[in-house]
Amino acid sequence: MRVLAAMSGGVDSAVAAARAVQAGHDVTGVHLALARNPQTYRTGARGCCTQEDSRDARRAADVLGIPFYVWDMADRFHADVVDDFVAEYAAGRTPNPCLRCNEKIKFAAVLDRAVALGFDAVVTGHHARLGPDGLLRRSVDEAKDQSYVLAVLTREQLDRSIFPLGDSTKAQVRQEAADRGLAVADKPDSHDICFIADGDTRGFLARRLGETPGDVVDASTGTVVGQHAGAYAYTVGQRRGLHLDRPAPDGRPRYVLSITPTTNTVTVGPAEALEVSTVRATRPVWTGGPRPGGPIECEVQLRAHGVVVPATVTVDAATLHADLRRPVRGVAAGQAIVAYRPDPAGDIVLAAATITD
Amino acid sequence: MAYLDHAATTPMLDRALEAYVATAREVGNASSLHASGRRARRRVEESRERVAAALGARPSEVIFTGGGTESDNLAVKGIFWARRDADAGRRRVICSAVEHHAVLDAVDWLCQHEGAEVGWLPADGVGRLHPDALRAELAAHGDRAALITAMWANNEVGTVQRVAELAAVAAEHGVPFHTDAIQAVGQVPVDFAASGVAALTVTGHKLGGPVGVGALVLARDVAAVPLLHGGGQERDVRSGTLDAAGIVAFAVAVEAAVKDQQEYAARVAALRDDLVQRVRRAVPEVVFNGDPTDRLPGNAHFSFPGCEGDALLLLLDAQGIACSTGSACSAGVAQPSHVLLAMGADDDRARSSLRFSLGHTSTAADVDALIAALPAAVDRARRAAALRTPR
Numbered sequence: 001m002r003v004l005a006a007m008s009g010g011v012d013s014a015v016a017a018a019r020a021v022q023a024g025h026d027v028t029g030v031h032l033a034l035a036r037n038p039q040t041y042r043t044g045a046r047g048c049c050t051q052e053d054s055r056d057a058r059r060a061a062d063v064l065g066i067p068f069y070v071w072d073m074a075d076r077f078h079a080d081v082v083d084d085f086v087a088e089y090a091a092g093r094t095p096n097p098c099l100r101c102n103e104k105i106k107f108a109a110v111l112d113r114a115v116a117l118g119f120d121a122v123v124t125g126h127h128a129r130l131g132p133d134g135l136l137r138r139s140v141d142e143a144k145d146q147s148y149v150l151a152v153l154t155r156e157q158l159d160r161s162i163f164p165l166g167d168s169t170k171a172q173v174r175q176e177a178a179d180r181g182l183a184v185a186d187k188p189d190s191h192d193i194c195f196i197a198d199g200d201t202r203g204f205l206a207r208r209l210g211e212t213p214g215d216v217v218d219a220s221t222g223t224v225v226g227q228h229a230g231a232y233a234y235t236v237g238q239r240r241g242l243h244l245d246r247p248a249p250d251g252r253p254r255y256v257l258s259i260t261p262t263t264n265t266v267t268v269g270p271a272e273a274l275e276v277s278t279v280r281a282t283r284p285v286w287t288g289g290p291r292p293g294g295p296i297e298c299e300v301q302l303r304a305h306g307v308v309v310p311a312t313v314t315v316d317a318a319t320l321h322a323d324l325r326r327p328v329r330g331v332a333a334g335q336a337i338v339a340y341r342p343d344p345a346g347d348i349v350l351a352a353a354t355i356t357d
Numbered sequence: 358m359a360y361l362d363h364a365a366t367t368p369m370l371d372r373a374l375e376a377y378v379a380t381a382r383e384v385g386n387a388s389s390l391h392a393s394g395r396r397a398r399r400r401v402e403e404s405r406e407r408v409a410a411a412l413g414a415r416p417s418e419v420i421f422t423g424g425g426t427e428s429d430n431l432a433v434k435g436i437f438w439a440r441r442d443a444d445a446g447r448r449r450v451i452c453s454a455v456e457h458h459a460v461l462d463a464v465d466w467l468c469q470h471e472g473a474e475v476g477w478l479p480a481d482g483v484g485r486l487h488p489d490a491l492r493a494e495l496a497a498h499g500d501r502a503a504l505i506t507a508m509w510a511n512n513e514v515g516t517v518q519r520v521a522e523l524a525a526v527a528a529e530h531g532v533p534f535h536t537d538a539i540q541a542v543g544q545v546p547v548d549f550a551a552s553g554v555a556a557l558t559v560t561g562h563k564l565g566g567p568v569g570v571g572a573l574v575l576a577r578d579v580a581a582v583p584l585l586h587g588g589g590q591e592r593d594v595r596s597g598t599l600d601a602a603g604i605v606a607f608a609v610a611v612e613a614a615v616k617d618q619q620e621y622a623a624r625v626a627a628l629r630d631d632l633v634q635r636v637r638r639a640v641p642e643v644v645f646n647g648d649p650t651d652r653l654p655g656n657a658h659f660s661f662p663g664c665e666g667d668a669l670l671l672l673l674d675a676q677g678i679a680c681s682t683g684s685a686c687s688a689g690v691a692q693p694s695h696v697l698l699a700m701g702a703d704d705d706r707a708r709s710s711l712r713f714s715l716g717h718t719s720t721a722a723d724v725d726a727l728i729a730a731l732p733a734a735v736d737r738a739r740r741a742a743a744l745r746t747p748r
Contacts, residue, residue: 117737
């Protein structure tokens with residue numbers, strides 16, 4: 001096959017490209033330039049779009065002996081991921097930009113362009129398994145598993161995707177990179193949100209949305225217990241950084257229960273008020289075989305690296321409804337709910353949808 | 358494999374390569390006083406004389422450098438500093454809008470850090486500069502002008518400027534005129550003295566010499582403040598141990614390129630004309646950029662409406678055809694060419710451009726390979742570009 005390897009400059013995508021070459025594919029490497037004003041060098045483990053990353057990716061492609069190009073996706077990334085990220089927070093939801101990037105950029109804009117240019121598939125260094133049966137499964141490396149942020153991919157997108165790393169642990173990938181003479185073998189993993197280089201999400205949002213002071217209200221008493229500089233800066237389940245004037249009457253810690261953009265209010269309360277037993281979600285994508293007619297028993301995950309709980313899930317064309325077997329705290333609108341079927345060969349992604357409430 | 362990117366770099370001539378290897382085997386620093394040093398010095402000075410003779414300059418006017426970018430920087434910054442030091446009011450750099458980044462970014466740096474101001478010389482739709490525009494600029498700001506810089510021939514669209522006419526206008530106002538002749542030497546007749554310019558940039562690897570060696574031809578009465586300080590090897594304007602092997606090979610290549618220029622230009626222009634005709638036949642809606650007649654013999658530059666140049670490049674590369682989008686890169690991201698924009702092209706047309714450049718090793722088979730691959734590539738690139746969402 002003629003395949004396009006998306007190469008971030010990190011170790012995973014370099015080894016994924018190497019494995020695609022070894023599998024006999026005709027591989028072309030592409031680095032996605034996503035930042036409008038790329039920094040020259042990486043600082044720490046954040047970001048993935050510096051010129052240094054671009055050079056690392058090119059160097060890996062040269063070692064593999066494959067053509068390499070940089071595709072400028074900065075405008076698309078800004079519109080579909082960064083602006084969306086800001087708008088979601090402004091609407092009181094908590095987006096997952098990595099998931100959105102997969103959905104809109106890597107496996108949409110990039111994949112579509114690749115197909116138009118004559119490529120058969122896109123190869124990435126995501127840690128997830130995608131076998132001949134077409135089912136997306138968790139990586140063997142549970143700590144590095146990225147099936148959650150890939151679960152939004154449709155059947156058509158998965159059919160044109162190759163994830164060569166799903167059967168390997170991160171340690172094995174690093175070792176293989178070293179064995180192959182790839183200089184990125186010991187490059188630190190990237191963390192956090194790539195377009196917020198300093199890691200200060202609240203500051204980033206404040207620069208975009210401006211300061212909009214408002215009240216922090218206690219859910220049980222209805223009294224104002226503090227002030228905030230912008231309700232958008234809070235996430236359901238958040239405890240730190242609330243700066244409340246008055247302690248709760250019972251002295252127990254309080255958490256963000258909800259964000260109401262219309263009144264610019266952040267509502268706080270005790271931990272147990274965070275507990276959720278049913279989840280409603282929209283825009284479901286079902287890729288785990290034929291969609292069942294009725295409710296099914298499975299497991300659900302409600303945020304990246306979050307806990308997994310048994311649930312009964314019902315999916316129709318427009319919505320997904322989950323009854324959780326045990327309550328879960330800190331479920332935020334805007335995050336994805338992903339349903340898995342436990343499987344000895346790797347838990348299978350059945351469906352994903354965006355949590356509404 | 359069809360190499361259609363000679364304007365980026367062209368293979369070394371066998372003669373130059375042999376001269377390089379022979380000289381590189383010899384030990385000797387041209388600044389040393391002993392026999393080995395004298396031998397190296399002799400090789401360098403003979404080379405200086407050969408370069409000077411080939412380019413219509415005096416040997417003492419040839420300053421060897423580490424290549425085109427250094428020569429351009431030395432000319433632009435060095436002459437600016439010297440003129441400003443002599444007269445603090447002279448801070449205006451008059452610069453053509455279609456310069457290479459080696460000139461453009463040096464000018465920009467002077468504006469950012471040295472209090473320079475810039476007067477742009479506009480280009481017309483084929484990339485040509487006009488003496489009247491320079492005359493008007495000098496009439497308005499001539500008393501503040503530090504220098505003028507305008508290339509001999511454009512690296513992207515191939516338009517050859519009437520440098521002598523521009524230099525004559527500069528001379529009326531006594532303002533030194535620098536020309537970047539990197540793409541011109543060996544392609545069109547270039548005579549330093551006859552052109553009337555004060556400074557001229559030439560580099561080795563565009564004409565069959567090695568990468569990393571070039572010269573600034575600098576008239577004897579024009580002062581330039583050095584960029585590199587040290588041993589003062591080159592007229593106290595440029596320091597650094599002389600690269601005898603590189604300089605010898607460079608001189609061999611310059612001499613050969615200039616001597617063979619007419620015959621070369623006739624042969625390569627015929628190939629290029631064939632390429633242009635066949636590209637037009639294969640893709641009728643193509644736009645041929647640059648001056649249709651007064652252009653570099655090896656240059657063919659097109660806009661392919663509805664395509665992105667970088668997609669076309671990828672597709673042609675996969676078919677073994679090497680060409681260039683001709684535009685500058687920042688982190689490898691293609692920016693729309695400032696040259697095309699200066700010629701009045703919009704963003705889309707600028708981004709849809711490709712340069713095919715022929716050289717001394719080009720054959721009809723290279724053109725055949727391009728024509729065989731191009732229609733399918735254009736078709737695919739169009740489909741890919743159609744996916745782009747409106748911004």
